[in-house]
Amino acid sequence: MTQETFTAFHHGRRIASGEPANVLAAAWAALTGDSVEPLIFSDRTGAAQPLASPAKAGRGRPRLGVSAREVTLLPRHWEWLSAQPGGASAALRRLVEAAARAPESPEAARRRAADAACAVLSALAGDAPGAEAAVRALYAGDGATFTDQTAAWPDDIRDYLARLAAPAFSAPSAPPA
Incomplete structure (x- = not known):
């Protein structure tokens, strides 16, 4: 399994892309007195990552990263899970x-790529001209319109969005005959 990569932006410019440690170091170096914190995005999901993630104590097995959350299932599902070796968890x-x-x-x-590109677009260019049309084109799989709507945006943002969105514009496979 390959290590996840990230991309950081500061004031709308890409400052780093690649392995987490390198991107984090560049983001810390970009901190200035202007109180604008760099934005770090997962290249896979488009999710913004905090610049520093403080460890918090809680329930579960913290050294393993285990956290308790609610799961809602039908009674028959719980019965089946309980009968499995090791129990439901x-x-x-x-x-x-x-x-x-x-x-x-x-x-x-395609859906993951569209969701990732949409998350980054909302954070970096949500107010830019053509943003709404670009999102519609993204989910419609219309690469030409997406490219047209983002053409006037800053190069770093436009190019990163194009890279994230590329799989969303691949042709769906034909159903088996």
């Missing part, structure tokens, strides 16, 4: 791990 972890290892479908890859 172990069975859910095995199911999640198996699903995470399964290859991503082309449609899921």
Whole structure:
């Protein structure tokens, strides 16, 4: 499995892209007295990452990164999970791990790319001219319109969005005959 990569922006300019440690170092170096914190995005999900993530104590197994959350299931699902070796939690972890290892479908890859690009677009260019039309084009799979709507945006933002969005514009596979 390859390590996740990130991209950092400060004042609308890309300042770093790549491995987390390098991007974080560049983001810290970019801090200035103007109180504008650099934005760091996951290249896979488009989620903004905090510049520093303070460790917080809580329930679960903190050294393993385990956290308790609510799961709502039907009674028959709970019965099945409880009957599995290791109980419900172990069975859910095995199911999640198996699903995470399964290859991503082309449609899921297109949707993930669109969601990632939309998250970054909202953060970096949500008020830019053509932003709403660009988002509509993104989810419609219309690469030409997306490119047209983002053409006048700053190069770094436009180019990063184009890279994130590229899989969203791939042609869907034809259904089997």
